Amino acid sequence: MPNPKIVKAVVKNYKALKDREFQFNEDLNILVGDNDIGKSTLLESIEIALRSTLRGKPIVSALVPALFNRECQQEYLDGDKSEDSLPEILIELYLDGAPELRGWNNSKGEDAEGISMRICFDTDFSEPYAAFVQAAETISAIPVEFYQCEWLDFAHARMMRFRPPVKGLFLDPSRLHPTLGRSQYIRGILDSALERGERSKLNLAYRELRARFDEIPSVQEVNSQLDIDNDVTDKDLSITADVAGDSSWEANLQIALDSVPFQHAGKGEQSQVQIKLGLLNKANEVDVVMLEEPENHLTHMNLTRLVGYIEERIGGAQVFITTHSSYVLNTLSFGKVCLMGDEYKRFLDLDAAVIRRLQRLPGYDTLRAVLARKVVLVEGPSDELVLKRLYLDQHGVLPEVHGIDVIVVRGIGFKNFLHILKSLGHPVHVVRDNDGDYQANVEEWFAEFEEPLRVFAPLNNADRSLEPSLISENSESVESLDHFARVALSTQTFRAYDTGNLEDRRDFLLDWYAGANRGSKKVDSAARILESDERIRFPRHLHLALTFE
Amino acid sequence: MLLTYTESNQREIRSALIRELGFVPPNVVIKGWYSFLLEDYLRPYWPRHFGGRIEGILLDSSNPHYRNGRTIPGRASELDGQLNPACFLTGSRRRAHSTFLSKLAREIDEQSGGLATERLGTMFSCVLIDEVQDLVGWDYEILARIVERTGIACYCVGDFRQTVYSTSPARKGPRSSEEKLARFLELGFQHEQIVDSWRSAQEICDVSDLVFQSSGRYPPTRSLTEYREPDHGNHCGVFAVADEDLADYVAAFRPTILRDSARADTSFAAGCEVVNIGEAKGRTFDRSLIVPTAKVRRFFGGDIATFDADETEKARNKLYVAVTRARFSVAVALGDGAGIPGVGRWTPGG
Numbered sequence: 006m007p008n009p010k011i012v013k014a015v016v017k018n019y020k021a022l023k024d025r026e027f028q029f030n031e032d033l034n035i036l037v038g039d040n041d042i043g044k045s046t047l048l049e050s051i052e053i054a055l056r057s058t059l060r061g062k063p064i065v066s067a068l069v070p071a072l073f074n075r076e077c078q079q080e081y082l083d084g085d086k087s088e089d090s091l092p093e094i095l096i097e098l099y100l101d102g103a104p105e106l107r108g109w110n111n112s113k114g115e116d117a118e119g120i121s122m123r124i125c126f127d128t129d130f131s132e133p134y135a136a137f138v139q140a141a142e143t144i145s146a147i148p149v150e151f152y153q154c155e156w157l158d159f160a161h162a163r164m165m166r167f168r169p170p171v172k173g174l175f176l177d178p179s180r181l182h183p184t185l186g187r188s189q190y191i192r193g194i195l196d197s198a199l200e201r202g203e204r205s206k207l208n209l210a211y212r213e214l215r216a217r218f219d220e221i222p223s224v225q226e227v228n229s230q231l232d233i234d235n236d237v238t239d240k241d242l243s244i245t246a247d248v249a250g251d252s253s254w255e256a257n258l259q260i261a262l263d264s265v266p267f268q269h270a271g272k273g274e275q276s277q278v279q280i281k282l283g284l285l286n287k288a289n290e291v292d293v294v295m296l297e298e299p300e301n302h303l304t305h306m307n308l309t310r311l312v313g314y315i316e317e318r319i320g321g322a323q324v325f326i327t328t329h330s331s332y333v334l335n336t337l338s339f340g341k342v343c344l345m346g347d348e349y350k351r352f353l354d355l356d357a358a359v360i361r362r363l364q365r366l367p368g369y370d371t372l373r374a375v376l377a378r379k380v381v382l383v384e385g386p387s388d389e390l391v392l393k394r395l396y397l398d399q400h401g402v403l404p405e406v407h408g409i410d411v412i413v414v415r416g417i418g419f420k421n422f423l424h425i426l427k428s429l430g431h432p433v434h435v436v437r438d439n440d441g442d443y444q445a446n447v448e449e450w451f452a453e454f455e456e457p458l459r460v461f462a463p464l465n466n467a468d469r470s471l472e473p474s475l476i477s478e479n480s481e482s483v484e485s486l487d488h489f490a491r492v493a494l495s496t497q498t499f500r501a502y503d504t505g506n507l508e509d510r511r512d513f514l515l516d517w518y519a520g521a522n523r524g525s526k527k528v529d530s531a532a533r534i535l536e537s538d539e540r541i542r543f544p545r546h547l548h549l550a551l552t553f554e
Numbered sequence: 555m556l557l558t559y560t561e562s563n564q565r566e567i568r569s570a571l572i573r574e575l576g577f578v579p580p581n582v583v584i585k586g587w588y589s590f591l592l593e594d595y596l597r598p599y600w601p602r603h604f605g606g607r608i609e610g611i612l613l614d615s616s617n618p619h620y621r622n623g624r625t626i627p628g629r630a631s632e633l634d635g636q637l638n639p640a641c642f643l644t645g646s647r648r649r650a651h652s653t654f655l656s657k658l659a660r661e662i663d664e665q666s667g668g669l670a671t672e673r674l675g676t677m678f679s680c681v682l683i684d685e686v687q688d689l690v691g692w693d694y695e696i697l698a699r700i701v702e703r704t705g706i707a708c709y710c711v712g713d714f715r716q717t718v719y720s721t722s723p724a725r726k727g728p729r730s731s732e733e734k735l736a737r738f739l740e741l742g743f744q745h746e747q748i749v750d751s752w753r754s755a756q757e758i759c760d761v762s763d764l765v766f767q768s769s770g771r772y773p774p775t776r777s778l779t780e781y782r783e784p785d786h787g788n789h790c791g792v793f794a795v796a797d798e799d800l801a802d803y804v805a806a807f808r809p810t811i812l813r814d815s816a817r818a819d820t821s822f823a824a825g826c827e828v829v830n831i832g833e834a835k836g837r838t839f840d841r842s843l844i845v846p847t848a849k850v851r852r853f854f855g856g857d858i859a860t861f862d863a864d865e866t867e868k869a870r871n872k873l874y875v876a877v878t879r880a881r882f883s884v885a886v887a888l889g890d891g892a893g894i895p896g897v898g899r900w901t902p903g904g
Contacts, residue, residue, distance in 0.1 A: 105677055107673045107676070109598070109599055109666070114602070160593070160598035162597060
């Protein structure tokens with residue numbers, strides 16, 4: 006039987022997720038989005054509905070007003086506080102592959118397989134709640150003391166914590182702090198890493214070990230001297246290993262790396278090892294793995310190895326990963342990205358060739374591009390610097406202040422970005438050189454894309470790229486070109502430039518930008534433009550590229 | 555999925571699986587008939603206008619809509635074209651009446667467009683119903699749905715001579731053994747008569763056949779056991795035990811005492827397990843001792859047709875169940891000895 010999968014989640018009033026619906030991929034889901042948009046919250050929602058725990062703690066005991074969406078809490082506090090106005094948290098997971106969980110008891114009334122967790126007012130408290138409202142002078146938070154957690158499947162059977170029909174494992178590298186619940190957390194990971202028989206073997210051996218403790222001669226010697234005169238008790242007092250104790254091996258055994266106890270190993274190592282152990286999933290008992298920001302504490306090389314491991318090990322389980330790393334999502338497949346924002350987006354129609362190219366060249370900052378509201382893609386760093394200066398002149402601030410992200414893309418990268426961005430519906434402006442043939446290199450090159458994706462380039466084929474178009478724009482007179490040259494060139498180069506008529510001066514500049522070391526010359530020159538106290542004129546296509554409706 | 559009616563039989567099936575396989579495989583579900591209806595028909599497609607969640611079942615001892623011989627008004631099964639909660643549910647709406655459970659299950663399946671039956675078809679490939687004689691009336695509608703609308707292979711095992719419960723006191727047919735058998739054939743079941751007993755010695759089987767001899771409906775039973783006298787205390791068969799010998803008998807053989815109801819006097823049997831015949835169904839004991847009712851006394855006295863005039867088959871079935879529980883020996887507390895073949899008198903000296 007294939008493992009059950011989460012097809013869809015409905016989350017209402019849980020933290021940042023007021024009323025949202027998310028569709029998932031059956032294998033891998035890479036959750037990305039701005040900070041505080043609710044990536045971790047979504048992972049938590051899944052954990053709560055699958056296991057009725059929140060970060061390992063039973064949800065019942067973790068119930069606090071802060072779990073409720075702020076808006077719904079405010080609505081309640083501003084309202085008449087009647088029993089009916091008490092908000093509830095609803096988390097529903099729609100599944101595929103768990104036929105016994107099928108029924109139409111869900112918020113959509115759909116005939117579907119699934120699990121629902123409702124954190125709602127316990128109607129048995131109707132009277133005490135009314136009395137509480139009456140007596141309270143002010144109520145400043147949702148009174149969760151009157152709440153219950155109703156955990157049912159869509160067939161309306163009660164869910165049992167120790168027999169979950171869909172088994173989830175939450176790997177959260179930040180959890181490995183030596184605090185409460187640590188051993189339980191490790192146990193969960195180990196459970197997934199060991200087969201059933203292996204677990205029993207360890208447990209048996211551990212019991213035996215404790216039994217043998219009492220037989221050790223030095224222990225017996227200590228015991229024989231312990232209460233030799235029966236001062237303490239008439240009975241035979243001894244120190245013994247707690248064989249009958251209820252703690253089993255998981256609570257007492259330790260993971261060691263090269264004999265160094267786990268919690269003393271480096272953070273990066275700990276984080277890697279726990280992720281890998283969790284993904285071992287030997288008994289194939291884990292259906293859903295949740296993994297939070299695997300890039301934390303890892304160097305790029307270790308991240309490369311870990312990502313390779315994740316890819317290899319996913320197996321039959323469904324994996325949810327949150328990440329801030331373009332490297333992680335490009336490598337694992339951009340096609341599996343679930344973008345959380347005002348809208349929730351997946352990239353289902355993304356060209357397989359684009360996905361493969363990004364896997365081979367994972368350095369592209371694709372995450373930055375999809376997270377930006379307004380994107381300007383440019384060919385090189387000099388374009389970026391010049392555009393920033395233009396925006397400063399226009400608005401007094403840099404473009405990122407207004408949510409415009411200028412991203413440098415080289416060569417074939419353009420189209421990768423455009424294919425990814427076209428499905429988002431965000432405005433994307435491309436600033437491109439015409440390289441002497443506007444028709445071929447701009448118009449035809451861009452023909453496959455449409456609004457709100459737009460391309461901007463110098464119209465005149467003679468203005469092949471940024472620098473010639475800047476020169477043209479500032480060539481009204483010798484004076485204006487001199488002004489430009491003073492801003493854009495070093496004093497030394499300016500001296501060499503400063504001779505002849507307008508034509509000569511223009512030719513000097515064109516040759517200089519096209520000459521030896523042109524790469525660094527262009528960047529230096531653009532940096533001077535950005536930092537100068539003087540303004541220059543910018544070509545029309547750059548003005549347009551920075552104009553978003 | 556293995557379905558049966560009583561809890562004791564669910565336990566019996568579970569231990570049989572454990573005997574055979576050492577464990578209950580994870581793909582085997584053992585459920586009671588009511589739980590099955592509740593969990594797989596009522597809950598998943600619970601009518602929205604009923605609201606909330608159905609918590610459980612109220613076991614009705616009689617039709618809940620009659621009081622003092624009259625029908626309580628407002629309890630029709632439909633109201634304004636919708637299912638009437640007052641018919642099927644208790645006042646709190648949290649529990650469903652057992653009397654109309656299978657009817658409600660059928661209606662819910664009907665109103666959901668057959669989704670409950672379809673769901674069942676995706677969950678199971680095979681359903682076995684044990685003690686199928688206990689199903690009546692609307693239960694057969696559910697059975698029909700499983701057989702006709704899913705690809706589930708359906709096997710039913712039962713012995714109509716052992717009908718001592720029925721899942722519902724409602725009047726809907728089929729109710730009698732003949733009607734039930736006819737319904738099974740109608741549903742396309744193949745009928746296979748099993749005359750073998752894996753439990754009781756041949757001597758016991760012979761006496762049990764006498765219970766239904768006058769009906770002429772059942773062929774003789776063949777015991778497949780190989781009990782040999784010396785292994786079992788030289789005491790195999792059916793015996794009449796006089797009142798004055800009861801204490802000795804109980805001390806010698808420690809039989810399980812089978813009684814009609816708690817009203818029967820079992821004070822002579824200190825230390826023995828005492829079981830009501832209704833609850834003994836499906837169970838197996840090494841030795842049993844039956845505390846007879848007046849009618850049972852008449853039967854053992856020689857009047858084997860004593861049940862023929864009964865309106866229902868219940869008393870005859872109960873005796874049949876009582877006789878067929880033991881593997882080695884059945885004793886009957888009979889002051890005046892027995893008048894039917896195969897039942898000798900037991901005396902302490904042997």
